[in-house]
Structures are given as C-alpha cells and as structure tokens.
Amino acid sequence: MNDSNILSPSSDTDATPLPPLIPADAAMGEYRAGDLLAPDGSSVDRRVFVDEGLYRLEQERIFAKCWLYLGHESALPENGSFLTMTMGEDPVILVRDKTGRLRVYLNSCTHRGARVCRVDSGVTTSFKCPYHAWTFNTEGQLASVPRLGPVYGDKLDRSLHGLREAPHVDSFGGMIFASWDPQAPTLREYLGDMAFYLDLMLDRMEGGTELIGGVHRWTINVNWKIPSENFAGDHYHVSSTHGAGVEMGYRSRLSNDGYCIQTGNGHSIGSERGGAQQGTAVKTDYDAFIAQMRSELVDRYGESASAFVPIGVGTIFPNMSFLDSARFRSFRVWHPRGVDKIEVHSWCLVDKAMPAELKAAVRKQYSLAFGPGGIFEQDDGDVWQSVQDNLRGHIGRQGRFNYQMGLGREAPTSSRYGPPFPGSTSDILMTEANQRAFYRHYASLMADPRCKP
Ligand code: FES
C-alpha cells in the first residue's frame, strides 16, 4: 500500500450529514415529493420505479448532472485510445487526445445526429461518421467534410460544428468519471468521504490496479435503482436470495455484525465485520493476499480496521457499484435503458503487481460468483426482475416499498471503529440506512423545493 495516497477523511468525529429532508410539497415532475417518498427515505412509492415522467426527469437531474463512471485508465493506455459508453441514455466517446488529455464527447454527429463511433474501443486519430462522412479529430473538432466547397460554398463554419463535449472529466484511483454539469463540484468533492474507502480498495499495492478479462455485458428487465440500492448494502437478502450459495459453503452464514456506512452524496458501503463472503467450500491463494492487506491496515489503524479489508459492497451514486470480496474485486455500472431495463457492464479488477496465477484465480472466482452466469448474479437478477414484473399491473404499482429497517441507529463511523473511518454507520449489519441515504439524496436532486406542482 502506498502511504502517501491514503486520504484524510473530512472529519474524525462527525457523522456525515444526511441529505436534507425534502419538503413534502416540493415539485417532483408532476408529483409532490411527499406523494412519492417519506422525507427520511423510509418509504418510496412504487411509481418511482415505473413512471415514465420521473424517468425522463432522472435523465435530466441525475444522469446529466452527476459524475458518472466511464472507464478505467488501464483501458486507455496511449494517445488516441478510446472507448464508447453511455451516461444515462446519452452515448459518449471517452478518448485520450493527442496531448494525452482525457475528453468525453456526445457520440452523435453534429450534422444530423448519427452515431459517430460504433465500436466499443480502439486507438484512432479521428472519428468518421458513417452517414455522410463528416470526420472529427480526437480534440472533437470537425476536421473534414466531404466536398466541402462544392456543396456548402462558404456557408459552413466547421469551427461551430465540433462534437459536443462534457465540461468535466477526471479520474480517481484509475477510475475515470465525467459530468455534463458545468456547475458540478470537483470529482473529489463529489466522492466526498467515499474517496477514503475507495482508496482502501484501489490503493493496496504499488503500481495500482488494472482490469482483466474485458467487460461482461448483459441486460436485466429492472429499473436501475433496484440494483443500485441493493449494492448500497442490502445484507438482509443474502441468506434468503443467496441461500443456495450459503448451503454450498461458498460463503459463510451472515451474522448481524458489520457496518453499513453512508458517506454523503448518496454513496455508501456495507460489509460483515471481518470480511465478506468467506465460506469454507473454496480456498484460494487470494486468502493470503487479503490477510496481508488486512494486517497492513491493522498495523496502521488498530484492530478494528480489520473490518475494512475487504470493504464489501458499495454504490457510488447514482449507478456505479462495486464488490470487494474475499475472493475478487469487481465493479459494475447499471446503465438505464428505459424505465424498466438496464444494461449491466461488469469488470474484474486486480492489482497490477499481483502474480499472473493469482490474477487468473481471481478472474475465475469473479466469473463463478458475479459474472453474467455467476451463481450470485443469477440469484439477484431473477428476484430483481420479479420486482419489476410486479409493477406492471394497475394494482401492483400502488403503494410503497418499505425501508424502515434499523431506523435511528446511525452514529459517526469513527465512534464505533475509531478514527480515521469517516461517514455514518449503524451498529448492526442488517439495516436499510444506506438505502434511506440513497433515496434522500435522490429526492434532493429530483425535487425542486422552490416550486409546487
Ligand atoms: S449525420 Fe454525420 S455526417 Fe451526416
């Protein structure tokens, strides 16, 4: 672990303040906030997961504003490296320009809107639109137009037709994020105290991290918030949804001992104390790696720090989640594809300095558990889809989901685990405190407290 990169949390003693309670009469699309959520996030109306108008509002107020994960630096090793991704429903190109700077462009031609780049990734000096062949360089400028003089005369000002560019691109621990909001806080401010925990996961060995095995993609017919809130820290479902994996001994039975930490801005993590996911059926060389990382953290912060290697599950608001388990590290993005569908992009992450055999073992364990055919992934996807299916009917979309578990048990994380661990945590593992923080933040972005509908 690189000492100099360990971040200082914002405070050793104060709990991260929860997002403000939204006034019940604040407008949220055509609804009042009070029609849709309890002010403390302890209940959420079923329409929040199925209403088309709210979904369009999410595209505007969440996906066009928040910092969103786009790619890992290891996937863009040289100038001209690029990948295509989406920010919400907006297609984008992430490219390293010829000076090495990371840039993000809307992947839509400024002529008449066609998808400019239609491959997943590569290395290039330009992007040529397949429709009429306008061509843009990696700086986003309109570099050439077929038959410019004969068809446009002097009427077309190429300098006004560069690709639309996102105003903010930045990276943290190798993870590249972007925001469309000109007024966005810095990425570091946006991550807030989550940066401290990300650092524990990403800065374990000299040389940093890399992706292995490419990206897994699959679709699930579910609203994007259902998996986001699950990975925010839903330990209550593990024994039932993943009961088969527990019976097989792939992972241990859950006690109620652990943390669910809210780190501000809707982000959160959760884990069993002493390490998530460890069962007796499978032993891998990763166990020794985890033990080593744990002992380094305990040397640094004391015995209670052992709970934070691995750090467990987490969600970076709105739709990036990770799982740092005793067998692998993985992260995924739940890309919305309509109100009732997501495209999951999932990656396996390793430290570059790990031996090749250990990397291969980690990749296998990731695929076994949380690849698209993984036993745990299948469990979750099946249940999530049933939630969405049950919102189709007239009766099924009435009423509210309940998030009251563990209400009122939050306290500063440092009061339970000692400094420097930031955020607010509960004294029990099974709580919906993280989901409440997620929906309070969601409401603070979606509602406009200045106007009534
Ligand atoms: S739409 Fe791209 S060149 Fe016409």
Ligand SMILES: [Fe+2]
């Ligand atoms: Fe699960």
